[in-house]
Amino acid sequence: MTPSIISLPMTNGAVANGNIKTKYHSSTNGAANSSNSSTFSLGNFSVDEARPMKVVVIGAGYSGITAGIRFRQRVKNVDLTVYESNAGVGGAWFANRYPGLACDVPSHCYQLTFEENRNWSAFFAPGPEIRAYLERTVDKYKLGPHIKLQHRITRAEYNEATGKWHILIRRPRATSEAIGKRTWDWKTDFEEFEDTADVLLAGLGGLSRWAWPEIEGLSDFNGKMMHSAQWETEDDGSYGKEWESSVKDWGDKRIAIIGVGSSAIQMVPALQPKVKHLVNFVRGRTWLSGPFVQERLTKLGGSNTVTNYQFTDEDKKNFEDDDYYRKFRWELENELNGAHSATLKGSPAQDAAREAFREDMLVKLAKKPWIAEHLIPDFAPCCRRLTPGPGYLEALVEDNVDFVSSGIKRITETGIETVDGEHREFDIIICATGFNTSFQFDFPILGRGGVDLSDKFLPYPKTYLSVAVDGFPNWFQSLGPNAAVGAGSLLILLERQVDYAVEVTLKLQRERLKSIEVKKEAVDDFDAYLEAYFQTTVFSDKCRSWYKAGKEEGRVVALYPGSPLHCERALAHPRWEDYNFERLPEDKGQNRFYWLGDGHTVADRDDNSDRARYLLEVDYPPVPV
Structure with a gap:
């Protein structure tokens, strides 16, 4: 029928x-028999009629690129702009060009889940190759028109009356010679303009604001003074060769490298064969982990001494097979995430890691065993960021390399004087001294009542699940405080943080909300959870780390309190009960179902x-x- x-x-x-x-x-149909017909009017729109949403993203690194893709994919009627202060996309991978720059997790684990690259050159890809991957991703998803390069945000302020963010941006004038350059002076030849946004997503990251060390006489040196995060290169577009051209005349140079973080550990082996003499000044101690997922690397390279592996044409041909490639990628990611247990105090994995790392370091430093006495830590592996450091220990024992553990007293016109009174002369000093990891931003972000986020983050940042902050409506962040990982996949966290911001934006759009703001009690409760969690981990050990904003003890500000898999689950479904909501000004006076149209x-x-x-x-x- x-x-x-x-x-x-x-x-x-x-x-x-x-x-x-x-x-x-x-405004009256169907309301004649309703007791509320005199006080309620139907909305002049369909229930799924997407109201315009304006989204601004700060930064065009991994976070900004992912946000650009996902917001345009999932939010209808969206006006999206990504503001990037650099002259190119890639974030830290654009800014950093130092010798030896490379990914220190497997390349196939450092790509977006939805954007495969089957043509990585090596197990640990060089930095320029990662930058090229991000540039290709931008081109593929046609993000170029939405990304504004050399646009530096100088102020962001929430307007409580309108529910919008007002953003001040500085950019080169059309006639400025700074357009397209990698470095420039923001103080001259620039203009400012204002933009607004319904939602503001900060993809600033924790490693984007590099810092000079606090050493007496830093400006007195008459030679060449450099920072690893501001490496001067002859960028001719030949990825991986930029830094090599910048050191082509260093064969007779005496080089000092200050630091023992990831940058220094990568630079020392890269520069050692290219310079006359190199001295690494190391204040603290650190674990060298050996390559992550060593078993997989050994299987590829045929030896347990392989520290990196160059993929062959045969490997890349095998990767063309979908089943083979996806199984390879899944196994890598699965093994990498399995390393999380090594971050827990007293775990078998932690004990095994300490023994394995110590043995490996002693073997590699056998020619200069005294270095091990000053380099191998008492604190647990993972307390500070682990790096596999391919070639670092091997370079330290070469004849043209010295390892100096004495503290630096001052820098002179000709070199470096240490606290033991010895003075060494250099032609070039390189500060591989890291970044400002305090989350004190270099421009004001003002929430309700004009409160600056930098002040809000004192004495340390407090967030809600790392993505939101009370008093800052319609504002979210990716890779902000407590959003990194000590072991496992970083990019799955980043993707889920972006997904979360997209879900909140959809709710704002769908239910015609003016603002969504996390409750202070929810932030406080997450903070209590965070403090309790880190007491179970080695991150609370006494060691100087950017995890603790460069301090030996105290609050862990950089890491998510749990495994990457835990974060992926925790952000999957927003808890709307942890938020306060405001309706659009034009919808006030209507009941909660006005959004039904x-x-x-x-x-x-x-x-x-x-x-x-x-x-x-x-x-x-x-x-x-």
Whole structure:
């Protein structure tokens, strides 16, 4: 039996045979029998009619690029702009060009889940190759028109009346010679303009604001003074060769490298064969982990001494097979995330890591065993950031390399004087001394009542699940405080943080909300959880680390309190009960269901729309066997 088609009366528009021929809106239809008919009016819109949303993203690194892709994919009627202060995309991978720059986790674990690269050159890819991957991703998803390069945000302020962020941006004038350059002077030849946003996503990261060390006489040196995060290169577009051209005349130079973080550990082996003499000044101690997922690397390279592996043409041909490649990638990611247990105090994995790392370091430093006495820590592995450091220990024992553990007293016109009174002369001093990891930003971000986020983050940052802060409505962040990992996949956290911001934006759009703001009590509760969690981990040991904003003891400000898998689950479903909401000004006075509109969907009004789309979205349950 075929059901009859109901013919509806023509009221405020023509309706015949179930098809709405012309768009109509009504403020009274269906309300005649309602007790609230005198106080409630239907909205003049369809329930799924996407109101315009303006989103601004700060930074075009991994976070900003991912946000650009996901917001445009999932949010209809969105106006998206990504402001990037550098002259190119890539964030830290654009800014850093120092010798030996490379990824220190497997390349196939340092790519977006939805954007595969089957053509990595090596197990640990060089930095320029990662930058090229990000540039290709931008081109593929046509993000270029949405990314504004050399646009530095100088102020962001929330307007409580309108529910919008007002953003001040500085950019080169059209006639400025600074356009397109990698470095420039922001103080001259620039102009400022204002933009607004319904949602502001900060993708600034914790390692984007590099810092000079606090050493007496830093400006007195007459030779060349450099910082690893501001390496001067002859960038000719030949990825991986920029830094080599910058050191081509260093064969007779005496080089000092200050630091023992990831940058220094990568630079020492890269520069050692290219210079006359190199001295590494090391204040603290650190574990060298050996390559992550060593078993996999050994299998590829055929030896347990392989520290990196160059993929062959045969490997890349195998990667063309979908099943082979996805199994390879899954196994790597699975093994990498398995390293999380080594961060827990007293775990078998932690004890095994300490023994294995110590043995490996002693073997590699056998030619200069005294270095091990000053380098191998008493604190647990993972307390400070682990790095595999391919070639670092091997370079330290070379004849043209010295390891100096004495503290630096001052820098002179010709070199470095240490606290033991010895003075060494150098031609070039390189400060591989890291970044400002305090999350004190170099421009004001002002929330309700004009409170600056930098002040809010004193004495340390407090957040909600690392993505939101009370007093800052419609503001979210990726890779902000407590958003990095001590072991495991970083990019899955980053992706889920972006996904979370997208979900919140969809709620704002769908339910016609002016603002969404996390409750202070929710921030406080997460803070209590965070403090309790880190007491179970080695991150609370006494060691100087950027995890603790460069301090030996105290609050862990950089890491997420849990495994990457834990974060991926925790951010999967927003807890709306942890938020306060405000309605749009024009919707005030209406009840909570005003967002339902006039009882129609967009498809109801368009003969060409799919009015049975749910048949294409069926979740078929498995039939039990």
